[in-house]
Amino acid sequence: MAVFSPFGGAVMLLIGGLLGAPSLRLVASFPVARSEVSSDRLVDLTHTLDSSTIFWPNIPAPYGNFTLETLDDTLSDQGYYYRSKAFRAAEHGGTHVDAPSHFAKNGSDTGQLPAEQFFGPAIVIDVTQKVKLNPDYQVTREDINEHESRHGRIPSGAFVFMNSGWTSKWPDRVKVFGSADPANVSSLHYPSVHSNTTHFLIKERDIRGLGVDTPSVDAAPRDNAHPGTHIALADSNRIALENVANLNKMPAAGAFVLVLPMKIAGGSGGPVRILGVLSQ
Amino acid sequence: MAVFSPFGGAVMLLIGGLLGAPSLRLVASFPVARSEVSSDRLVDLTHTLDSSTIFWPNIPAPYGNFTLETLDDTLSDQGYYYRSKAFRAAEHGGTHVDAPSHFAKNGSDTGQLPAEQFFGPAIVIDVTQKVKLNPDYQVTREDINEHESRHGRIPSGAFVFMNSGWTSKWPDRVKVFGSADPANVSSLHYPSVHSNTTHFLIKERDIRGLGVDTPSVDAAPRDNAHPGTHIALADSNRIALENVANLNKMPAAGAFVLVLPMKIAGGSGGPVRILGVLSQ
Structure with a gap:
């Protein structure tokens, strides 16, 4: 969509990360001048409300x-x-x-x-294949190990995201909640993050936040399930991000995120x- | 407020701007690692809702x-x-x-x-002294000329802000609206931006957006006043930002802004x- 007219001055906005470990350097840059916008360097991870x-x-x-x-809505x-308009909603809906x-x-x-907590390296754990076999899949320590063996250690202060491929189901309630009766919360089926994994990411990787493309970082509350991932994040004063969009357009590592x-x-x-x- | 535990890895997030004109280079950088946070490099320009x-x-x-x-609000x-909570509000309130x-x-x-339109160099026009003599002051072309003579030409793609010192009046309705009867919109007195100035900033400086620390970019609607700044921005598909906070903590030029x-x-x-x- 064309918004704002093009202009001549080439304005570059560089966003990069320099890790303490000299072997790791994350750099992303993008131009903010309309004439140079490379929109494929910016990914809006937000569903529209x-x-x-x-x-x-x-x-x-x-x-x-x-x-x-x-x-x-008038001609004066x-x-x-x-x-002009007005809105109302619960806090916990859409990308939140x-x-x-x-x-x-x-x-x-x-x-x-x-x-200062709204920025960090973006790490995306891909479980799109695993969730096809099990819609209640929970991200495991082994998934983290696999990711790190391929893409390097998760840096301190990162936002770690689960990409389960759920963004393509949005906003179909039956598909997103994996249930023909979404009003019945014990009937829901969607991927989430196991609390053991979350404890590891907090204690051993000092993540800044944890995000998922599904409605909750914890599994649906059935069989007396405990919302251990929510609690671990809250008790360590970290944030959760839910219904995150377009994670399929993000790399496994090397990008940054603004939250x-x-x-x-x-x-x-x-x-x-x-x-x-x-990153450029 | 201490949120998130400190950690060892020094993660640096660099945000900078490189202008087409080789004489102008805007660079800002800040660390995102808790252990290195220099909070005086980040200014939250947002009033709390x-x-x-x-x-x-x-x-x-x-x-x-x-x-x-x-x-x-329960113990399960x-x-x-x-x-969990829910909210309701009009769109045009607070920092919006x-x-x-x-x-x-x-x-x-x-x-x-x-x-790609959410980033740009931040230019702050200081009219705090002038508004003391006239609470209905409107930013003039001369104010822009003065600013540029001291701080250089406003770069393309900038967000231009008026700092009238209004942030210190927030959230006192009588002070912010300059009226003992704020419900009567024709009685309001607060600084804004003259439409001639806005046309100049759009056509000659190709600004990305215009922000004020007052309730409106246009003067209160009395004497058949025309909302010329709003219209100029809207007709050129640019945005206005109103009730912007803490502009007194921003430099006249050299900083960046995320919107x-x-x-x-x-x-x-x-x-x-x-x-x-x-900038660092």
């Missing part, structure tokens, strides 16, 4: 959907056009962040997350804009 | 304030804590973006803004997270 946006089941009305109401007396306060009584809320949440005081989570920045 | 957040007057209930409702049967569709019938909506809006399909605007990145 609209009436089809998927929320966790059983959120009470009127918050179980993203609703946009038109307040003004002075001859100019004017449009779980603040630590979602599962930790004294965890940071959405508005308290500091800006900028809506600044909600007291929020347990909320909408977040996530951009992947590919 | 809460019940005191200021919206444009006369927005109908229940959208004239930011409202957060608690859906869950399994012994873990769980909290005006999409071109706010004032242009066929302008891009919030969800259509492309990611990531909530991705609302069909939105005429919406909450935006804006971060300034200071």
Whole structure:
């Protein structure tokens, strides 16, 4: 889509990472001048919010959907056009962040997350083949080992994402929740991250956050399942990212990610804009 | 606020700009590793959304304030804590973006803004002294000339901000709107940007967007005033940023800015997270 007119000045915005380990250097750069935009270096990892946006089941009305109401849509007396709208939604729908306060009584809320925590190397664990055999697949320590053996050690401060291929199911509720009856939360089937894996990523890799392309970092609550990944992240004051889009367009390693949440005081989570920045 | 534990690996994230004009080079860098965070290189230009957040007057209930409702705040049967909330608000409140569709019938909506337009050099025009003599002050061409004579030509693709010192009045409605009766929009007094200045910045400097620390880029609608700055931006498919916070902590030039809006399909605007990145 063409927005903003082209211009001559070549403005380059460089985003790169230099790791303490001299053997590892992550660099991404992209131009911000319209005339030089290479859009394949920027990946919008955010689903658009609209009436089809998927929320966790059983959120009470009127918050179980993203609703946009038109307040003004008029031609003014002075001859100019004017449009304004208003929205309502639960915090935990679409591409969103779980603040630590979602599962930790004294965890940071959405508005308290500091800006220096909104950037990091992006690591993408590909489980697209494994989930075809098991839609309840949970990312394992072995998946991390495999990834590191191919792509190097996960750097400190990274955002680690599970790519299960789920982005192509969006926003089909039956497919995304893997159930003909998504309102019944114990009937849901979607991939997530095993809590053992999450504990490892926190303690041994000091990740900044954990993201998935599915509705939850934990499996659906059945058989008395414990939301161990949520709790591990919250208790260590880290964030979860859910319903992340377009992870299939990200490399396994070497890219960066910008994670900028809506600044909600007291929020347990909320909408977040996530951009992947590919290395040049 | 301490969030996320320190770690050893020194991860550097470099954000810089290289202008076509060889004499101009903007570079900002900051570390993302907790152990090296220099928080004075990052400026959160976003007011927190809460019940005191200021919206444009006369927005109908229940959208004239930011409202957060608690859906869950419980200790589960399994012994873990769980909290979730929901929100509602008009699009044009707090620190927010005006999409071109706010004032242009066929302008891009919030969800259509492309990611490559979310970055640019940050230019801050200081009018803090001038507004003390005139709270209805509008940024002039002369202010731009003065700024450029001191700090160099405004680069293409920049976000230009007016710093009127208004951030210190937030969130006092009477002070921010300069009126004892903020509900009466013709009684409002706050600084803005003259439409002649905006036309110049669009045509001669090819700015990416225009931001102010006040409630509107245009003066309050009285004496049949025309919202010429909004219209000029919308008609050229550029964005406006209003109620921008903390511009007093930004340099006149040399910094970068990240502007990531909530991705609302069909939105005429919406909450935006804006971060300034200071040069090292």
